[in-house]
Amino acid sequence: MTSVKEQEAIKKLMVFLQEWDSAHRVARNHILDNFIRSNIGKTEPELELEFSQGASLFLARLAAWLRVTYMYSTCINKLLKSIGIFLSAASGRRYIIEFLEMGGVLMLLEILGLNHLNEEDKRESVKLLQLIADAGRKYKELICESYGVQSLAELLATCSSAEVRDEVQILLDSLGRGNPKYQNQVYSGLLAVLPCGSPHAQQLALQTLRSMQDLLEEPPPAGVAPLLAALGTTHPEVQYEAVQLLLAVASRRAPPALLPGLVALLTPPGRKARAKDPMLPPREPTLAHVQQAAAAKAIGILAKESAEVAEELIQMKVLHGLMVAVGNLDYPLSQRNASISLEYFVRMYPFVEEHVRKAVGDTLFQLFKDCPETWYTKIDPVQAEELASNPVDSPKDMAKMQSAEGDQE
Numbered sequence: 001m002t003s004v005k006e007q008e009a010i011k012k013l014m015v016f017l018q019e020w021d022s023a024h025r026v027a028r029n030h031i032l033d034n035f036i037r038s039n040i041g042k043t044e045p046e047l048e049l050e051f052s053q054g055a056s057l058f059l060a061r062l063a064a065w066l067r068v069t070y071m072y073s074t075c076i077n078k079l080l081k082s083i084g085i086f087l088s089a090a091s092g093r094r095y096i097i098e099f100l101e102m103g104g105v106l107m108l109l110e111i112l113g114l115n116h117l118n119e120e121d122k123r124e125s126v127k128l129l130q131l132i133a134d135a136g137r138k139y140k141e142l143i144c145e146s147y148g149v150q151s152l153a154e155l156l157a158t159c160s161s162a163e164v165r166d167e168v169q170i171l172l173d174s175l176g177r178g179n180p181k182y183q184n185q186v187y188s189g190l191l192a193v194l195p196c197g198s199p200h201a202q203q204l205a206l207q208t209l210r211s212m213q214d215l216l217e218e219p220p221p222a223g224v225a226p227l228l229a230a231l232g233t234t235h236p237e238v239q240y241e242a243v244q245l246l247l248a249v250a251s252r253r254a255p256p257a258l259l260p261g262l263v264a265l266l267t268p269p270g271r272k273a274r275a276k277d278p279m280l281p282p283r284e285p286t287l288a289h290v291q292q293a294a295a296a297k298a299i300g301i302l303a304k305e306s307a308e309v310a311e312e313l314i315q316m317k318v319l320h321g322l323m324v325a326v327g328n329l330d331y332p333l334s335q336r337n338a339s340i341s342l343e344y345f346v347r348m349y350p351f352v353e354e355h356v357r358k359a360v361g362d363t364l365f366q367l368f369k370d371c372p373e374t375w376y377t378k379i380d381p382v383q384a385e386e387l388a389s390n391p392v393d394s395p396k397d398m399a400k401m402q403s404a405e406g407d408q409e
Helices: 004-022 025-039 044-050 055-072 076-087 093-101 104-112 119-133 137-145 148-158 162-175 183-193 199-211 221-230 236-250 258-264 272-276 287-305 307-315 318-326 332-348 350-360 362-370 381-389 395-408
Strands: none
Touching: 004 025, 004 055, 025 044, 025 076, 044 055, 055 076, 055 093, 055 104, 076 093, 076 119, 093 104, 093 119, 093 137, 104 119, 104 137, 104 148, 119 137, 119 148, 119 162, 137 148, 137 162, 148 162, 148 183, 148 199, 162 183, 162 199, 183 199, 183 221, 199 221, 199 236, 221 236, 221 258, 221 287, 236 258, 236 287, 258 287, 258 307, 258 318, 287 307, 287 318, 287 332, 307 318, 307 332, 318 332, 318 350, 318 381, 332 350, 332 362, 350 362, 350 381
């Protein structure tokens, strides 16, 4: 038998629920304002005390109204914030379960793709999805099974709000951890963001991809092309992240296409005619030039970190590619980066020094030895063409010379 106090509390709850049920949009908006103001940060026991052990009844009403109104943007932001009070309540796991049983995940994901909703509404939706993901692995799997990764990747690539992008990045990073069944799906979703037109989205995607490297047994081969393409960005913060990801990928079991693809960027097509005509006015750097400079820099870093990788690169004719880049009079950054990388190979491998000397001639080689960081400024168009057209020696010949030098020692 309930006490008088309990009966009064139950009566108060019934009055509140009846008020909600009979209220129109404006009145419900006012109820939500009061609820948010009075209950934000409360725990599950506190919410139950507030609602006389009937908090779930109000959560069910909130979810039901969200289901019938989110297509029409009626108080969506306040509705989501009110639901968030339940989902974020300490010891309130049952609220998450109840919300999911009402189709909560699908509603939240659909909100992300609705063009008529503003980005602040979508941000609140992402926050609720994060609360759900934080509840554990099976909840992360539910989001992924509901095509959540695709929806989040599309939002990251297309939204204009930096705050929304930050929230999406946090959620995608969360979905990629402690979720082995779908971590490859998350990785692929992030790769799909790289070709988008937002530098901030590209930067966030690259950062998250790099943080996931330790979770993967080996990077997927499909990641090579978009990663190499990202090196062509004109935004320094994006290119930095692309180079860092490339180094992280190469330090593990790199896909077979990675190093050859990197070397290929050193020799973009159509550059020979330019070097032959010094009378042409300077032109803006192309995407290929930017990729070339980034590749030259990354190759030097990779070679310094691993002798094995350095030798693989030599077998892939990286020396010829670096000299082509040094001779690119249209883009000094390519020349500088390639010069610095080439100097490392010359310094570390005596057989490379001899072959580069033969390829460029004594005069140019002495300039190179005196100051590898600036020698390219003294290269004229004829010398640049010589650098680009000289094939150096075949990798096999270099390997033989290296072996011979070892025998002499």
